Amino acid sequence: MIGTILAERYKIVKKLGSGGSADVYLADDIKLHRKVAIKILSHLYAGDRSFVARFKKEAQILARLSDPNIVSIFDWGQFDSSYFICMEYVEGSNLADIIEKQGIINPATTARYSIQICKALEVAHKNNLIHRDIKPQNIIVTADGTVKITDFGIAKSLLEDNTKTLNILGTSYYISPEQAQGKILSYSTDLYSLGIVIYEMLTADVPFRGENSIDISLKHINEKPLRPSVFVPEVPERMEKIVLKCLQKDPSKRYESAADLKSDLISFLKGEPLADEEKKENEASKQGNIIKKIGYFKFTSKGSEKNKDLSRDEKEEAVLQNSSQKKAGKMLIITWSTLLPVLAVFIVLSIWALINNNALKNREELVRVPCITNMRYIDAEKMLQSIGLEIKSENEEYNSIVPEGFIIDQIPSEGNDVMKDTEIKVSVSRGQEESSTVTLPNLIGINIEEARKILNDLGFENLEIKWESSDFFHKDVIIKHEPAHSKTAGFNEKIVLYVSSGMEMVLIPDLKGYDIMLALSTLESLGFEIITEKIPSSTLTPGVVIDTLPAPGTEVANSSLVRIYISTSEELLEVPDVIKLNLENAVSILESMGINYEIGYSEVMHSIQENTVLSQYPVSGSFISSSEKILVIVGK
CATH class of the missing domain: 3.30.10.20 (Trypsin Inhibitor V; Chain A)
Known part of the structure; x- marks a missing residue:
């Protein structure tokens, strides 16, 4: 392959690597004088329609995506019974090689790489595409730390049929549980795979290993990953929270979008609280404390003023009675002082539980509206129904950009939180208004x-x-x-x-011995231009073809000039070669042979050419009659 030129433009320089179904080469773009990467589908798969379809699909997908963190596509076409894609050449290493050589990547660098991956996924998801194969091998890092995502070969569009598939594609170490089970996929599947990549950057290993891909896939479905800090205690708590949220088995418990994940990664770098932490702090500040005030009870003895008028026995009885009343009052104070705080705490806890229960119930009832613009109406309907929302077509209108049957805009817009069973109103495209011609x-x-x-x-x-x-x-x-x-x-x-089909080539037929009329009609029918020349012959009757120039059997263009030599009984003189002779010698030869001549002159630059025959017509070897003249051109 080295040195091969594809499409008369891309010269292969060297091989960069090989994948499962394609080889990648470095090439020079001869027209634009730049380096490019050429991905060529392996001959083993060039005859497989599904592989060819995936290869073409990758070119089409990359052509739609324009982002600094996604490898750009320039061209694609056929080559030597296979297919190729011409892409941006990125000088750098893939993330798998970096982890293999370097090992653990520090959390700050991990966050910076992951933020750029999120930006690429945001662009893909806004174009209704799920990558489905996020892994270190498909992530290229340049020397200045720029990250680029490549290999959209198994990407799936949400504009396509969003149903279950038995073709479980993707690398098993990075596959999401729903992808491993062949379930309907959402953008969240890419966030799970990115979570595995972040885990690997922090620990230099993936969370799940097994004897084969099925074993690993089952672990993705059933087992919880160990916290990264178990292997690397230095992993920050907030970074660990981000990873574990990405690796939730339930897609609804992961980040709702790549933008949300990116936001938390930025917060981590700034040392600010994550979105979930900030939410909890806000809820706690709104709760407040409920304080109950408890009054004091005062017990007095009726008739205490009268005791001074009683007898001693009566006074003692009165004192005892008063003492009993005081004891009873004291016991009552003790009982209430014990019960009231308990009652207050119970009331506070009941109110708190009621508030939180209502808040939780309200949160459970809320659904975040996804982006369904540029999505086919029937696919958008399935997606909304799967999350408890309804769809209603408000109007249909012609649109030169959005295809027929696809959604132009929506109300409420993407990102709004609404109650379940809310109706999302949409405008549907009728396609481009047809022009008759x-x-x-x-x-x-x-x-x-x-x-x-x-x-x-x-x-x-x-x-x-x-x-x-x-x-x-x-x-x-x-x-x-x-x-x-x-x-x-x-x-x-x-x-x-x-x-x-190119120039039409025709073989000169062998016409020797044919009469001149038959020879002329034959050559004219083949499209040749013809000139004739007589040659004296004592053996052939006049008008018979002696030879042709070009010779018989020669392949020439059908409009070529063919000279026919025909026999004649006429006395003819053979023209001698007088070129390069001085004029006196040339004239002497011609006169000695009885050939008439005429002289023409041409100006020359060198004196050595003066008075010398420069050319003659007819050429030497031709035959002329005694009445014809030969023209000689002499320098002066």
Whole structure:
């Protein structure tokens, strides 16, 4: 492959690596003078329709995504019975190699790398794409710390059929539980895989290992991962919380979006509370304390003023009675002082539980509205129903950008929290308003494959190819087309392309011994231009073909000039070669042979050429009659 030029543009320099179904090469873009990466589908899979479809799909997906953290695509096409993708060449190492060589990556660097991965996933998710194969091998890190995501070969669009699939794709170490079970996938599956990558950066190992991919997949489904700090005690608590939230088995308990995960990673770098921590602090501050005030009871003895008028016995009885009343009052104070605080605590706890229960119930009833714009209506309906929301089409309108049956906009918009069973109102595209005709571009001189692509992009599918030889146009180039340039055509109308098959080559037939009339008609029917020349012959009757130039059996273009030599009984003189002779010698030879001549002159730059024969006509070896003259050109 080294030195091979693809599509007359990309020269292979060296091999960069190999994957499961493709090889990647470094190449020079001859036209734009830049380095590019060429991904070529392996010949083992070039005949497999599913692999070819995935390969084409990767090119189409990357072409839609434009972000500094996603590898850009420049071109794609066919090569040597296979296919290739021309991509941005990123000088750096993949994250798997970095972890292999370096081991543990410090938490701050891990966060910075992860923030950039989140940015790439945000772009993909906004375009309704799930990557489904986030792993260190598909993450390239440049020398300046820029992270780029590549390999969208198994990415899935939410615009496609969002149903279960038996094809469980993705690397088992990084696969989400729902992906391992073949369930309906959401953007959350990429966040789980990213959580595994973050775990590996922090610990230099993945959370689940097993004897085979099935064993590992079952662990993703059933087992909880050990906290990263078990292996690396220095892992910060907040970073550990971020990882474990990403690795929740239930997708609804993970981060709701790549943006939310990115926000927490930024908070970690700034030393600020994570979103969940901040939420708990806000709830606690709103609770407050409920304080109950308890009054004092005063017990007095009726008739205490009268005791001074009683007898001694009566006084003693009164004192005892008063003492009993005081004891009873004291016991009552003790009882209430014990019960009231307990009662107050019980009331406070009941109110707190009631408030939290109502808040939890309200939270459970709320659903965050997902983005369903640019999504097919029936797919959006399935998605909303799966999270307890309804959809209603408010109106349908023509749109030149959004395809027919896809959603143009929505109310409420993405990110709003609404109650379950809320109706999301949408506008649905009726597609581009159809035009009856399209003006055809000028395709003359364009390669047939490029012309096909131009017409297909315009919406023309009914194409007819007619091959014609051409002396002017190279092979596979459009000679003309019907309808012609600037003419209009309907989408269902047939477009006829006349394509050059190159120059038509014809063999010179052997006409020796044929009479001149038959020879002329034969050569004319083959498209040749003809000149004749007589040669005296004592053995052949006049008008018989002696030879041709080019010789019989030679392959030439059908419009070539052919000289026919024919016999004659006429006395002819053979023209001698007088070129480079001085004029006096040339004249002497011609006169001695009885050949008439005429002289022409041409100015020369060097004196040595003066008075010398520069050219002659007819050329030497030709035959002329005694009445004909030879022209000689002499320098002066």
